[in-house]
Amino acid sequence: MLQIKPSNLKLIQKAINVQYFKFIKNIAVDDKEKISKPRSQIKGIDLIRNPSLYKGMAFTIEERQILGIHGLIPPAVLSQEVQSFRIMENFRRENDDLDRYISLTNLQYRNEKLFYKVLMDNLELLMPIIYTPTVGLACQKYGVSFRRAAGLFISIYDKGHIYDVLCNWPESTVKAIVVTDGERILGLGDLGCNGMGIPIGKLSLYTALAGIDPTHCLPIMLDVGTNNQTLLDDPLYIGLREKRIDGKIYEDFMDEFMDAVVARFGYYCLIQFEDFATKNAYKFLNKYRNKYCMFNDDIQGTAAVALAGIFTSLRVTDIRLEDNIFLFVGAGQASCGIADLLARAISSEADINFEKACEKIFMFDVDGLLIEERTEGNLKGPKFQFVKKNFRPTRDLTDAIEQIKPTALIGATGAGGIFTDSVLKKMAEINERPIIFALSNPTDLAECTAEQAYKNTDGRCLFSSGSPFEPVNYNGKTFIPGQGNNSYIFPGVALATTVFQSKHIDEEVFLIAAKSLSDQVTDENIAEGRIYPPMKKIHDVSVKIATEISKYYYKADVATLYPVPEDLESYIRDQLYDTTYQSYVPNTWKWPEQHMIPKQFNKFVK
Ligand SMILES: O=C([O-])CC(=O)C(=O)O
Numbered sequence: 334m335l336q337i338k339p340s341n342l343k344l345i346q347k348a349i350n351v352q353y354f355k356f357i358k359n360i361a362v363d364d365k366e367k368i369s370k371p372r373s374q375i376k377g378i379d380l381i382r383n384p385s386l387y388k389g390m391a392f393t394i395e396e397r398q399i400l401g402i403h404g405l406i407p408p409a410v411l412s413q414e415v416q417s418f419r420i421m422e423n424f425r426r427e428n429d430d431l432d433r434y435i436s437l438t439n440l441q442y443r444n445e446k447l448f449y450k451v452l453m454d455n456l457e458l459l460m461p462i463i464y465t466p467t468v469g470l471a472c473q474k475y476g477v478s479f480r481r482a483a484g485l486f487i488s489i490y491d492k493g494h495i496y497d498v499l500c501n502w503p504e505s506t507v508k509a510i511v512v513t514d515g516e517r518i519l520g521l522g523d524l525g526c527n528g529m530g531i532p533i534g535k536l537s538l539y540t541a542l543a544g545i546d547p548t549h550c551l552p553i554m555l556d557v558g559t560n561n562q563t564l565l566d567d568p569l570y571i572g573l574r575e576k577r578i579d580g581k582i583y584e585d586f587m588d589e590f591m592d593a594v595v596a597r598f599g600y601y602c603l604i605q606f607e608d609f610a611t612k613n614a615y616k617f618l619n620k621y622r623n624k625y626c627m628f629n630d631d632i633q634g635t636a637a638v639a640l641a642g643i644f645t646s647l648r649v650t651d652i653r654l655e656d657n658i659f660l661f662v663g664a665g666q667a668s669c670g671i672a673d674l675l676a677r678a679i680s681s682e683a684d685i686n687f688e689k690a691c692e693k694i695f696m697f698d699v700d701g702l703l704i705e706e707r708t709e710g711n712l713k714g715p716k717f718q719f720v721k722k723n724f725r726p727t728r729d730l731t732d733a734i735e736q737i738k739p740t741a742l743i744g745a746t747g748a749g750g751i752f753t754d755s756v757l758k759k760m761a762e763i764n765e766r767p768i769i770f771a772l773s774n775p776t777d778l779a780e781c782t783a784e785q786a787y788k789n790t791d792g793r794c795l796f797s798s799g800s801p802f803e804p805v806n807y808n809g810k811t812f813i814p815g816q817g818n819n820s821y822i823f824p825g826v827a828l829a830t831t832v833f834q835s836k837h838i839d840e841e842v843f844l845i846a847a848k849s850l851s852d853q854v855t856d857e858n859i860a861e862g863r864i865y866p867p868m869k870k871i872h873d874v875s876v877k878i879a880t881e882i883s884k885y886y887y888k889a890d891v892a893t894l895y896p897v898p899e900d901l902e903s904y905i906r907d908q909l910y911d912t913t914y915q916s917y918v919p920n921t922w923k924w925p926e927q928h929m930i931p932k933q934f935n936k937f938v939k
């Protein structure tokens with residue numbers, strides 16, 4: 334990434350101006366031959382207000398004349414490189430992450446191509462801003478930071494008219510929707526309508542991590558009320574000011590929504606369910622998975638990324654999958670989703686049935702170890718298959734570890750800090766290389782920090798977390814914690830699904846995604862303490878995951894794109910979103926050499 338010395342900023346400004354005036358003197362704006370038909374029908378102020386078409390000061394002088402926007406933007410002509418450079422300079426000057434989130438979102442609504450270029454070029458720095466953890470903070474404050482609608486809000490009062498609301502969306506080609514009802518936003522709970530930041534953030538990653546065209550993506554908030562009293566009492570709250578509707582009315586509303594999407598955008602429009610409360614997440618997944626093109630990211634996406642982390646960790650511990658004992662802390666959708674996919678993986682690797690595979694998996698929730706002997710709390714729902722017998726009831730996690738002797742401890746509790754020093758030390762005592770995953774989001778809710786994990790296990794643990802942590806120095810060694818976040822999975826799944834227009838997305842897809850992700854971790858990555866590929870490789874990772882899934886889609890006869898492309902990977906690559914600006918004046922314009930950063934600014938760059 335480029336960094337300019339602050340003292341040189343003035344010189345750069347001057348250089349830009351000199352180039353601009355040199356250039357403007359040379360251009361003949363009335364040269365009829367050069368002025369050909371613009372490619373866009375949209376002109377003038379409408380063009381400036383259209384984020385997919387707008388390119389700010391990168392409009393050439395010719396384009397400004399033809400498109401009727403001359404004078405509506407400042408006189409300098411800047412290349413996209415210089416623009417992204419300015420954005421990053423401003424980014425560094427912002428006071429806090431929420432301000433950075435707001436600036437980047439404003440850029441997204443102003444100039445989409447520039448937003449994605451900046452994001453893709455600075456992924457490691459910007460992902461924690463537009464996604465977890467800052468997006469969580471933005472959701473909590475969405476009432477105040479809400480600037481402009483970037484998706485659809487459909488409320489329970491739209492029941493009977495959902496199709497009409499979908500028709501208000503200006504794009505007719507929508508290939509992917511991320512939808513939430515805001516009831517379980519990250520580990521933050523019910524944020525009602527403020528949860529809209531999550532579908533927006535997830536879809537930004539569809540483009541930034543997997544190259545899916547943003548105009549094909551639609552974030553949707555289904556506002557069915559909120560049970561969050563603070564929001565209900567907040568005069569600035571942006572959603573319906575009433576308690577959540579549930580039961581039959583809510584379910585009929587969801588059914589109508591699913592059918593309306595198919596009627597408006599087609600049966601292969603992907604619908605990603607995000608941050609629903611556990612009981613609804615499972616209910617809708619089971620009800621819709623064989624009828625629509627949908628998946629639940631918190632159950633299935635999280636499962637695949639965690640399983641990939643387990644596969645990679647086992648390359649280090651050298652213990653066969655079926656010889657491990659897994660203890661899940663938290664028995665909600667993330668834990669049950671991972672445990673379920675893990676049991677499938679064990680069952681297929683060890684050639685044993687699913688029930689037998691479940692014997693390797695234990696769970697511990699707010700009422701302690703999940704065993705038949707316990708008298709408190711329920712044992713029903715998806716966690717049921719992991720309930721054991723003949724163990725001593727305990728509510729003490731260290732004691733549970735002592736009893737079960739797990740090789741892996743996986744937290745998805747939303748209970749920050751639950752992996753205390755004594756829990757971590759116990760794991761280190763009974764394992765040479767303990768596997769510790771602290772998956773809850775955002776950062777404050779992680780079960781432990783990366784630093785605590787490495788310190789309490791003498792640097793021996795294989796660690797990953799849902800939210801990002803900085804590298805940790807311990808005993809002279811640097812450890813790079815893995816980010817076991819579903820963002821490694823859902824973009825690739827969505828890419829394969831939208832390109833090949835799959836009818837359904839079954840469990841096998843997530844097993845394939847997990848294997849493909851783990852296979853892409855190199856020995857060098859592992860030597861650095863990583864269990865996932867570096868974020869900067871994510872585009873390739875997503876394409877490879879999508880390629881593996883697409884082979885399966887054709888094998889399972891769910892892909893509907895015909896004829897079948899000869900080379901699936903290169904077909905996918907051909908579809909990827911390009912952040913380069915379009916030219917509105919064909920064949921007449923070339924950026925003068927001096928306009929291109931880094932050459933022009935090389936001498937100013939540290
Ligand atoms: O959004 C994230 O970072 C991961 C996720 O799906 C969740 O925590 O609900």
Ligand SMILES: [Mg+2]
Binds near residue numbers: 519607608630631
């Ligand atoms: Mg989620």
